[in-house]
Amino acid sequence: MGNPRGFLEVERKEAGYRPIHDRIHDFGEVEQTLNSNDRRLQASRCMDCGVPFCHWACPLGNKPPEWNDALYRGDWQLAYELLTETNDFPEFTGRICPALCEKACVLNLMEHEPTTNREDEAAIIEHAFGEDYVKPHVPERNGKKVAVVGAGPAGLTAATRLNQKGYTVTVYDAREDAGGLLRYGIPNFKLIKSIIDRRLNLLREEGIIFEFGVKLVDSKKKSADDKGEIAANIQNDPTLGKDKTVTIDKLSADYDAVVVATGTPTARDLKIPGRDLKGVYFALEMLSQQNRKLAGQEFSRDELVNAKGKNVLVIGGGDTGSDCIGTAHRQGAKSVTQIEIMPKPPVGPDDPKNPWPNWPRTLKTTSSHEEGCVRRWNINSLEFLGKDGKLTGVKVQEITWVPNPEGGRPLMKPAKDPEIIPAEMVLLAMGFLRPQQPQFPANVFVAGDAASGASLVVRAMASGKEVAEKVDKLLK
Known part of the structure; x- marks a missing residue:
């Protein structure tokens, strides 16, 4: 550990996101980067714990204490070599991993300000590509x-x-x-x-x-x-x-x-009345098409899955649903609502049911949520409503969950009268x-x-x- 007082002297600093008024008009990456000096200071906060729970929590077995120390010392090439011993594609995980290692960081237990492992990881691999540390290695073939x-x-x-x-x-x-x-x-x-x-x-x-x-x-x-x-x-x-x-x-x-x-x-479907109305889509129908459009592919008007000028309802509260929200904003949606059938997660940072170093199942607010979205929980979808074959709204009902007297999954009970959420587009993001x-x-x-x-x-x-x-x- 290069600086044994790093976690005491340096506060956690994240790169943050581009301003909302700027980013919702394009599909460029929303996350910003820190300068090299600030990044090294963030790496200095790693305490090189005797029992590194970050290593325990990472499915790849990454070793943040080792490459954070190299990063702090300014040895970017060594940091890259240590990182890629366990992680073949840190440029992917450095952008989209939820950072299980950070939730298991000792600093997350003590101050809820863990080391910025994910951002450090992204910085290391981008520096490595920029400095030409990343070179192809063609191995000797074994004939199989x-x-x-x-x-x-x-x-x-x-x-x-x-x-x-x-x-x-x-x-x-x-x-x-x-x-x-x-x-x-x-x-x-x-x-x-x-x-x-x-x-x-x-x-x-x-x-x-x-x-x-x-x-x-x-x-x-x-x-x-x-x-x-x-x-x-x-x-x-x-x-x-x-x-x-x-x-x-x-x-x-x-x-x-x-x-x-x-x-x-x-994809998990929602087979309720009105499912065949035009305007009800699987989430990936929208997401994959948008990515293909950005890659230069063209689609006819009838093929387009576009939220422009529409009230959009996203059914499903996970990451895919969040991606739909951000995409709908960039396509010019009139409004975006997200509903989830399960109860609202506890507001963190601690989750009594999953204490440190386990992953806390707490309320997650993504960059897409910050861009504007009505979020509701304990909402059951009853029927897709339409006119002339086109979606106009969704009949939903607020519910509550009660213990099952026979054990197992709790039972769903109506809590209020049904209501209608206006929507010209529904995106099903309920998992696979x-x-x-x-x-x-x-x-x-x-x-x-x-x-x-x-x-x-x-x-x-x-x-x-x-x-x-x-x-x-x-x-x-």
Whole structure:
């Protein structure tokens, strides 16, 4: 620890966001950066604890005390080397990770002002790219081949780990480019896509082969359009590969090992009366289309999912719902309301049910919420209302949760009379269904959300690392 009094002498300082009146007019990243001197001072606050709970909390096993100390001392290259020992893509996690490490920081227990690990991480990797520390490394090949199906964070992590071990890796994905939900789910104002492209160029230089527009299908089904599809797939996505298909049996025979990292393709639906009205969409229909538009793709008027001039209702209180709020603002929505069927979380910083160093389930207010949004909890959706086939509103009812006398999930009881929320657009952001994977051959492994259900990007990356080790162990 370079400065044993750093946490006493230096207050936590975050880079913060661009002003609201500025950022809502574009899709540029909302988060700002600190200058190098301030960033080093923030790194000096790390206490190099005897038991580093930050390391314990991080799914990747990152070691913030080590790279924070190097950063404080001004050795940016050493900080980069220490960081990338455990984290293959810190430019992603440094932007979108909820920073489990910071909630487990001892300074969060004592003062609720943890070390700025996530921002430090982002600063280290950006400095590394700027100073040309990041160079391609092409390993000596061992003669064995691995296929990775799905180019999201889990698939990319498994691919780069296996590639560096000497395997010839081919990554297949049903979409037109790599990144999974990093590219087609997370808005540019949180993660601009040039960051993904920069990393992909490096992975190609290191020898990873990418094949896009290839859909994974069940060999027992007749076609890719059949219900046997187990592909990397955003529901209702018209851009998925239609002509090129591949089966697990074929991949298993052609490659020494296969990693299935196809994510969670099926969004949770809300099948209430009026679901077929025009104006009711899955969240990713809006988010993926907006990202594609920013990448230069064009859509007809009938295809557009656009909030301009509309009252928008977001159903679902998680991060995807928050992304819908920010996107709706930038598209020019008239108003934005977000409803959640569960109770309002406690206002932090402490959560008595999940005490430190566990993740506190407290009220989260994102940059998108700050831009303007009515938020309501304990709201059940009853019916989508419309006229001439178009959505005009949603009938909802405030509810309360009561203990179940038989145990288990609490029971939902009406608390007030039904009401109508005016809306010309509804975005369903209620999560994803956990995939049910078939029985795979012995040389096929499942990673990320495809194995565990929807979770954090950092957990998907950790799963990719773990599966890469399993593949290497098998093939050795």
